[in-house]
Structures are given as structure tokens and as C-alpha cells.
Amino acid sequence: MLGAGAATLVAAFLRAIPEASAGEKSAQFKAALKALLDDARPVSGGIEMSLPEAVENGDYVPLSLAVESPMTEENHVKAFHLLSTANPRADVATYHFTLLSGKARVTSRMRLARTQEVFAIAELSDGTFLMSGRNVDVKIGGCEI
């Protein structure tokens, strides 16, 4: 399941990606963002995004997302939405928190098809959205696998 299997999985993942110039955001990303925010304007920043600046291969990219929050009834983080700008699918994951979470923090691992900007959107209990982005340089592209 790992090793060679994972490499072919990534290769297939890469082939599924339409050609686009570096830094360009997929139409799917723009649609996902619009669906999420509706007409709300997100506040820029405020999310601690830990992602490597560069990875050898996009198969396993560690990430953690956090927002400082008291996590009380009046003031808490409801969810984090993780979006990719250049994967075949823009929606990577949504993490939902409750008051029992105690902390608005999650750690996971994602796939990155190629060099791109990754965005996190935090949905707060008062209806505010925070939005942060990080660029990750993916060394191994589709033709090299």
C-alpha cells in the first residue's frame, strides 16, 4: 500500500491535473471559496498554518492549523476548511470543533499535486471568517514519477 503503490498513486493524481501556470488558482478553488464565504469578506490572517515551505514529494505533506480561541459558548472556532488551489479537487478537508475540543488546533497530512498555495479558512462563532494561505514548493512533478 505504501512505497511503489504510493508513488503510482501520486503519479495518477498528477496526471489528473490540468495544465496551469504557476500560482494560478483553479476554477474549482474559486467556486469552493465562493460557496464557503457566500458574500462574506474574510479577515486576512489570524490562522497559524504550519506547512513545510518545500517538500520532496507531495504524497505526505504534514500540516497543522490553529487559531487562538478561548473556545467558550460566546467565542469559539466552529470549523477549519482546508483548500487547495491546484489539486484535482479543491476541498481537501473540513475540521469541525466543539466546546469540548478545548483548543482550535488540528494536525494532519495532505497530498499536493504540485507547487501551489494552500488556504485555510476558519469559521468563527460570531460569523467571521479568517483566511490564511501558505505556498508549498513541491519538488517532484508529474513527469519525474
Next chain:
Amino acid sequence: MKKPPRIKIPESAKVGEVIEIRTLATHIMETGNRKDARGKTIARDIIHTFTATFEGKPVFSADLGPGIAANPYIAFYLKVSGPGAIEITWIDDSGAKIVKTVALNVV
């Protein structure tokens, strides 16, 4: 999900403490974009839903897409209100559902 998922929690915790819960499932997370040797698309098979409860109350959950790496690792937090059972559920596209419970020891 051939191998059972793993859950790691602290050996003991205090009331009011926020503890980290680390989980690891063994799963290919097949994206649905891959083709087999004959050029036929391999059906998507991913863990799409992850939920965690404490004594039956929701703590944390995640909706996952194919952009999540194989063998999904998820670490999240729980504010300790007392001793009890942490129940975690993983559900994949094949319909497989794994539920695992660990007891939280409070000192």
C-alpha cells in the same frame, strides 16, 4: 481498513486539562483519479468521515477528501471534564465503519 486504527492518548489527565488525541488509520485513500493497467479508472475509496465523541458528546469531526494523504493521521484536542470513554469512528467509501473506544484515566 485491514489493520485496526491506532489511538494515542496521555496515560492520565487532570480535570480542566486540554489533552492531545493522536489517531492513525491504515488506508490507501484511493483518489478515484488513478487508472489500472487496462486504462480503467480505479474507483475512489477514501475515509470520508472521522468523528470523535467523549461520553457520547461530540468533540471533533472531519470531512475528508482525496487530497488527504494515505494512512490518515489526525491529531486533535479534548478538554477533560472527568473520566470517561473516547469513541472514534472512521467511515470509508466501501461502507466499512470502524469504531474504537479508549478509556480516559483521570487523576
